[in-house]
Amino acid sequence: MTTMTMTATPVRPRLVTRPLMLLSAADFLGLTSFYALLSVVPAYVSGGVGAGLATGTLMLTTVAAELALPRLVARFGYRAVLAAGLLLLGLPALALPFSAGLPMVLAVCVLRGAGLAAIFVVCGAWGAELVPAQRRGEGLGLLGVVAGVPAIVGMPAGLWLATQVGFDAVFVAGAVLALLGLAALPTLPGGTGQGDATGVVAALRTPALVRPSIVFAGAAMLSGIVATFLPQALPHTGEGFVAIALLVHAVTGTAARWWAGVFGDRHGAHRLLVPGVVTGAAGLAVLVVTTHPVAVLIGMAVFGAGFGTVQNASMAVLLQATSPSRYGVVTALWSVAYDTGFGAGALGFGLLATTTGYPVGFAAAAALSVAALVVLRRVR
Template identity: 50%
Template structure:
């Protein structure tokens, strides 16, 4: 009897399609190459610009040029993908991300630094938008949440290592080697692109950036995610300045991305089985509560707990909002979704860091964190409106 029941259950619940396929493994090559190329030089180029005689504002100018080009590139890439297809656009993005860095091995002039940052920003934007859309087509729809979480881990590990290692390598070996590695990693990854499945844009109705910006089903999750990304940029930038103990800061900045990774994975598995809409409100509440705990900057336990709680909320928000947005467009709109989601990410991080600095300068860090938590809670309005929204609503 037990054998018969087990057999019937297996017939009623056929095995899910495999998640890690040859195509996805090939895509991981370009994901890792792009992540190494971007993150290894993210802090190194601004430092190089300043030490090359660019002055006090050189670092900010370099990062500003990089992020400006990234946002512009994210908005422009869907049109390029619609015309050329994902595969050639992804290859072009990897080249733009890598090759310009070699220029800095010969000159550290401010004009060269800005030009290189602009080109690398465009390249990075192209790789994450076109590459992200292509990745979504390689993941079975019924396992998309889990697949996106896995992709987040694959891209996140190089960033976790690359950011500190790049600065250490530059200080101990010199800028030439680290700039070369940062250039070669994405260039080498270009070799994997021709082996990917046909990069042509998937069929179905087109969803452009303008149409996406008019769609409440896409804008609401993007706004919710932006509220948490705003806080994430603030934490990374200002926690080392606000918390008096370097050891506590180190633990908090290790706990936060670790908790985010775990939450992304759990949110992905939950979303595949029960849907992602129910995760958005708890993610916002956890993010805001975590930031509020960080306002107790002199309390080590509160700081570490706040970083962990925010990480859980931020990771869940990352996966849930992106899942909802993908579910509300045909495959031909995946590049638009990827662009809007990444613009929300990068734009909110930049705006949050600038605004927080201005508030903290007058009111102090604890009150600035309290205000940040309040701003995050504003996202409860679009999150509530989006609760239970069906895919067809967009």
């Protein structure tokens, strides 16, 4: 008679919980409001410099707000800061139907930028606390899907609605979506935040945090260019094709964020940073051939895959380099890298493209993002 010894298989902790679902709902609605207006507002302003100023103001204001958010979260908690963010993201959009003038649009962008900062930082940090550490990469991938679906739906739907019904309908819809996110907050448990109020500037003195942030900022620069200027760069294709191209970019980006999370849990997220940047730059370089619709779709698919990979991997690397008490600071740093790159890309490309044209501008931006890898080596 033999005795068989059985080894118990470790039970994987549950990933999807009620608190995570409630937070994801607020995140989804807030980001859908953001993405619905992201490509519509530049078209509403009309003009390369005005479009670049609108997106640049939105994102650079977001950066300024993110610098203060770790201290605000430490003082008021996640729930209060997220509620304020949803209000700032929603209510100002209702002012846009009254004027298409640049002063009004920029004022709205300033307020919405502050709201967007709260969405990015709070949902990222709170979400990182709600997922088990053993499945962090996969959890970040899931949160990435929640954040990616609004881009899939919001940007194409916003452009379509603007052309079919008018700009005012998009602005009202964006406001309503953000305000609906408030409904998820009263029953969301916790939300007090953690007490480390050290600022983002202090985090910049830590090389392990600076390195992936530089990589991510370079990738985000290209995303700002695509989101702002793709409709203007493809006037001959029509709004329907632009919506499809943005949809392709969003779908591949969302899928890549999920895949990068699973891969990162098994093999290490740091292995994905450089390949993701190179892939994204290659996709943007394809957009030089803007007269060929098939090439544009291929370029958007490749760019989305590269950018989605860098999004997940950079956040995972940052979280691994710090403690849970500093998740708010790290998430703010990641968001600052995203918004700085996104806003600077939109603003700089708007000035460049008026002189060089869009194809040359796309090629130059792709080369610049790859050049950021040289800076990365110096930081090391």
